[in-house]
Amino acid sequence: KNQVEQSPQSLIILEGKNCTLQCNYTVSPFSNLRWYKQDTGRGPVSLTIMTFSENTKSNGRYTATLDADTKQSSLHITASQLSDSASYICVVTEGDSSYKLIFGSGTRLLVRP
Amino acid sequence: ETGVTQTPRHLVMGMTNKKSLKCEQHLGHNAMYWYKQSAKKPLELMFVYNFKEQTENNSVPSRFSPECPNSSHLFLHLHTLQPEDSALYLCASSQKTGTSNPDEQYFGPGTRLTVT
Numbered sequence: 348k349n350q351v352e353q354s355p356q357s358l359i360i361l362e363g364k365n366c367t368l369q370c371n372y373t374v375s376p377f378s379n380l381r382w383y384k385q386d387t388g389r390g391p392v393s394l395t396i397m398t399f400s401e402n403t404k405s406n407g408r409y410t411a412t413l414d415a416d417t418k419q420s421s422l423h424i425t426a427s428q429l430s431d432s433a434s435y436i437c438v439v440t441e442g443d444s445s446y447k448l449i450f451g452s453g454t455r456l457l458v459r460p
Numbered sequence: 461e462t463g464v465t466q467t468p469r470h471l472v473m474g475m476t477n478k479k480s481l482k483c484e485q486h487l488g489h490n491a492m493y494w495y496k497q498s499a500k501k502p503l504e505l506m507f508v509y510n511f512k513e514q515t516e517n518n519s520v521p522s523r524f525s526p527e528c529p530n531s532s533h534l535f536l537h538l539h540t541l542q543p544e545d546s547a548l549y550l551c552a553s554s555q556k557t558g559t560s561n562p563d564e565q566y567f568g569p570g571t572r573l574t575v576t
Contacts, residue, residue, distance in 0.1 A: 351502070379562045390464070390550050390567030391503075398562065436503070440562060447516075448565075450502035 349374040351439050351451035356440040359457045364427055368454045370437030382411050382422045385434045385453070394422070394435075427458045433457040463487040464568035466551050472574045473541065479570045481536040483551030491556050492534040493565065494526060497548040509534060510556060541575045548572050 351372045360366050372380070379398045383391035395404045395411040397420075403412050408425045424431055434453040441447040463486045473479050485492060494506040508516035508569045509528040523538040523545075534551055554563040 387568050388572075390552070392567070393564055396562050396564065406500075448503075448505060450504075452500065452502050 349439075349441055349449050350373050351437055351449050353435075353437050353451040353454050354456060356452070357455040357457070359459060360427055362429055362458050362460050366424050366427060366456065368387060368422045368424075368435050368437075368456070370422070370451055372418050372420070372437070372439045372449070372451075374418075374439040376442045377415065377418075378442055380411075380413055380420050381438040381440070382409070382420075383436040383438060385436060387433070391436055395454050424456075429458050429460060432456060432458045444459075464551060464553055464566050466549075466571050468567040468571060469569065470572045470574075472576060474576055475537070475541060475543070477541075478537070478539040480538065481549055481551075483534040483536075483568055485532055485534075485551075485568075487552035487553055487555070487566060488561070489553040489555045489566075490531055491532070491554045491563070492528060493552040493554075494534065494536050495550040495567075497550055497570070499547075503550065507536075515525075539572075541573075543575050546573055546575045547552065 348449050354369045381396045382394040386393040394409050397404050397413045410423045413420045434455050436453040437451040439449045465484050467482045496504045497517045505518050506520045507526045512528050527535040550570045551568040552565040554565045
């Protein structure tokens with residue numbers, strides 16, 4: 348069964364610290380992997396999209412990595428800010444259908460002052 | 461905001477009611493989506509419309525009925541819902557290019573639905 352597993356489920360860090368969120372997937376065939384940020388009460392907003400041939404992509408203080416061999420991805424947040432408090436969702440696209448998105452359950456991040 | 465709007469933002473309805481959720485995208489996209497997000501569960505794709513034609517119905521019960529009158533508007537008609545249908549319903553849109561490049565999905569803020 349195609350699945351996307353994220354860890355940890357929740358995380359609390361102090362403002363200014365770095366953190367790394369993990370995503371493991373079993374989706375096959377694989378097309379691309381996305382990271383979304385979802386603030387409470389809002390829709391998800393895309394942070395990065397990576398295809399099979401890409402192993403790292405940055406968006407400001409967010410850096411995503413992808414290891415297609417081990418089927419793992421990570422999202423690294425540098426110098427965290429209070430506004431980074433949100434759920435971070437890993438999403439894998441199955442096959443060549445760009446709308447068959449398999450969503451992870453997300454990691455809830457809380458950044459404290 | 462993202463250019464995708466949804467109304468209402470909150471809805472409480474009884475199991476015998478009929479209501480509709482509305483989504484509008486102002487991005488000129490050609491594909492629209494309905495998702496369901498239940499508490500502590502991953503987002504679930506419900507319906508996909510590509511150029512106003514439904515191309516995906518992800519085994520959704522018939523008490524959910526989508527309608528896409530044009531490429532900018534998407535509705536989700538609700539009738540005789542169950543309490544377990546309470547969730548955040550998200551609409552999204554994207555521009556399908558017909559190439560292998562992944563198309564970005566832009567989400568609306570969602571409608572928080574409570575079925576009593």
